[in-house]
Amino acid sequence: MADNFILYFFISPHSSYTGLIWRCLQIQLGVICSVGIWTLSEAKLQAAQAHQTWKSPSELIEGVSKVNPEPTPILMAAPENFNPDLQLRPALPEPPQNSSPPKTSTEPRTPDAVLESIHTDYRYDTDNFGQTNFFFEPTVQFRLSNGNKIFVKTGFNLFEQRGVESITNFPLQVGWQGKIGQVTLQTAAGVDIFNRLPTAINLNAKVETPISPPQVSSLGRLLSVVVLSGNLEQGPYKSNARTLENQITAWRFGPDLYWQIDGNTSLFSSLRLGSYNDGNSEVQSFSRLERKFGQFSLAANLFNLSFNRDLERTSGYFSPPDFLVYNAEVAWEGDIANFLRCRLAANLGQQRLKGEFDNANTYQTRCTVKVSPNIEADLGYSFSNVRNQETGGSAYGGNSLTGQLRVKF
Secondary structure (H helix, E strand, O other), X not given: OHHHHHHHHHHOOOHHHHHHHHHHHXXXXXXXXXXXXXXXXXXXXXXXXXXXXXXXHHHHHOOOOOOOOOOOOOOOOXXXXXXXXXXXXXXXXXXXXXXXXXXXXXXXXXXXXXXXXXXXXXXEEEEOOOOEEEEEEEEEEEEEOOOOEEEEEOOEEXXXXXXXXXXXXXXXXXXXXXXXXXXXXXXXXXXXXXOOOOOEEEEEEEEEEXXXXXXXXXXXXXXXXXXXXXXXXXXXXXXOHHHHHOOOEEEEEEEEEEEEXXXXXXXXXXXXXXXXXXXXXXXXXXXXXXXXXXXXXXXXXXXXXXXXXXXXXXXXXXXXXXXXXXXXXXXEEEEEEOOEEEEEEEEEEEEEEOOEXXXXXXXXXXXXXXXXXXXXXXEEEEEEOOOOOOOOOOOOOEEEEEEEEEEEO
């Protein structure tokens, strides 16, 4: 996996940044190790941030956390909202563990924190209008003696755009997660360091609670559950280089609803209200209804975005007063080999921008390679013509290469 990643830099049009990237990653790795050592000796926090990735229903029942391929604090109003990985089933309560006999004084003391996993996310976005965003963000996660978790995330991000000097970003974030009864609490805070912009603060918080208890079959398959969550996010709007150069930040808050209707049918719905430091405001909603038929699935997606003012020319971010996208999705997912699982999907629909309609199509593929019982790697590619900027009469096309390397301890 590492060899492939290194090769990717050499074939990238931005290979001139390779040396800088690796020097920065060495610095970031030092930060991870320092924080990890401090955590193992001093950590007394009560909870940790859970991350999300694709898992099978049986793994969900076991309470395995899931990692979002790109855990960006600010939800982007763009094609990413049609990626089903961004609307995953919430982690279910872990089953009670068998009680162990009392430990004798001769047994070693349980450590305050144990290294549980390292997740490394990467994403490379390009379009036909000269915009490039690159994200590389490793996350180190620890499990505390009381079962809660803490994590430290860092990395390197690069933003390039025609007519704008490139911007590099070094995020550093510390988070925690805990439970009070059936309510899961998550929070994280950190800083974003830039090469030529002032340092900015970011934070996010989430409260999640099941409305109905999960129903699970004898085979460990999730049959029914309703989960409601409230979300609060603040930080730099990492849409593109021009938006960052204008130092645009945003507050976003709103609820998410996940409903597992039966073993094969699910509904996800999300609402976000946003307030920007340039005086703009937004309302963003997304809904997805999915039905599975063995290895195949059908889904319907509906996305709506409305801003108070269109400030793309001045602030740099896509801010239409009226943007609607709806489409239907056909997908296949299955095991190609014992160590390889893949997913293929196609979305066909329409997008409406300022009263004018156009086709809205997205094609996605993703494969998961199980290197060993403790190591997995994802690699995905998608193409979409769903707009995330004003293009006039020109057609829009965006490409995304995403992946994640997961190592469990």
